[in-house]
Amino acid sequence: MPLDEPYPELEELLAAIGEVGQRVSNIDASEGAAGNISVYIGWPLEVRRRFPVVEQMALPQRAPALARKTLIVGGSGRRLRDIHKDPAANVGAVVIDDEGQAARLHTAPRRLFEHLTSEFNSHLAVHNDQVAQTGTNFHALIHAQPPHLTYLSHIPAYRDQSLMNQRLLRWEPETVVNLPEGIGVLPFQLPGSPVLMDATVAGLREHRVVLWSKHGVMARSDMSVTRAADRIEYVETAARYEYMDLVTHSQAEGLTRDELHTVVEAFDVKTNLV
Numbered sequence: 001m002p003l004d005e006p007y008p009e010l011e012e013l014l015a016a017i018g019e020v021g022q023r024v025s026n027i028d029a030s031e032g033a034a035g036n037i038s039v040y041i042g043w044p045l046e047v048r049r050r051f052p053v054v055e056q057m058a059l060p061q062r063a064p065a066l067a068r069k070t071l072i073v074g075g076s077g078r079r080l081r082d083i084h085k086d087p088a089a090n091v092g093a094v095v096i097d098d099e100g101q102a103a104r105l106h107t108a109p110r111r112l113f114e115h116l117t118s119e120f121n122s123h124l125a126v127h128n129d130q131v132a133q134t135g136t137n138f139h140a141l142i143h144a145q146p147p148h149l150t151y152l153s154h155i156p157a158y159r160d161q162s163l164m165n166q167r168l169l170r171w172e173p174e175t176v177v178n179l180p181e182g183i184g185v186l187p188f189q190l191p192g193s194p195v196l197m198d199a200t201v202a203g204l205r206e207h208r209v210v211l212w213s214k215h216g217v218m219a220r221s222d223m224s225v226t227r228a229a230d231r232i233e234y235v236e237t238a239a240r241y242e243y244m245d246l247v248t249h250s251q252a253e254g255l256t257r258d259e260l261h262t263v264v265e266a267f268d269v270k271t272n273l274v
C-alpha cells in the first residue's frame, strides 16, 4: 500500500487539490476552465459533514474495483486556479456502491457546478484499472493542457513515442530520473470519448504521464496529488526546452547519450530509454 496511516484527512486532500490547481494554472496549463483533477481514496472517509447534499448518480461505466470507495472529482466548468478559494464548492465526493454499478454524489450546499468533469469517464476507468492492477489505496489523476508539450504533438514526427521521449529526456538530467518510462504518446481522440478512455487506461499502465495529442496530458500518482502535478511540470519544462531549440534552429547540444548514461547509472534508474 503506498500510503500508510495516519491517512490524510478530507480537509488536507481538499487543500492539496486547491494548491495543485494553482500550480497547474501557474504553468499556463489550464486556460479558462480547461483541465480537471480527481483523487481516489481507498480508506473510510467521512464526507457527509462537508458534503451534505446527496443524490444518486449513474456511472459512465462499471468500476468494480472501486466498490464502496470514494472519489473526489472536480466539477465541470470550474477553473483549476479558483479551486483553492473554496475547494468544497468546486468538487464533489463520489461514493461508489457495493457492485461498482452506480454511486452517490455528495456535494456542498454552495456547490458551483451542475455536472462533474466531462472527462469523468477516463478518470473513473483509470482509477478502476490502477486499483485493480496494483491494489493501491490512493490514486490521483490530473488532466491539464501544457502548451509547449501539446504544441510538439502537432508536429507529426513528435507523435512517434520513442522520438518524443528521446527529445524530451535530453534537456535536464532529472527528467529520466522522474519519468523513467518516459511519456506515452496517444493519437488525437475526441475529448470525453470511449476510445480516448481506453487508450488512456492502457497508456497509464506503462507510463506516469500520457500525452493526448493535440489536446493535453493525463498524469497520475499513487503517492500524492502534488506528485502528479510535478510530473506535468517535468514534461512541460522538457517540452519548453525542445520548443526553444526548434525556434533557435536546433543549435543546442542537449545531454549526449553518454551523459545520460552516467545519470542513469549514478541514480540506478530502471529505464530502457537511455
Ligand SMILES: [Zn+2]
Pocket (backbone or CB within 6 Å): 034, 035, 143, 144, 145, 191, 215, 216
Ligand atoms: Zn482537455
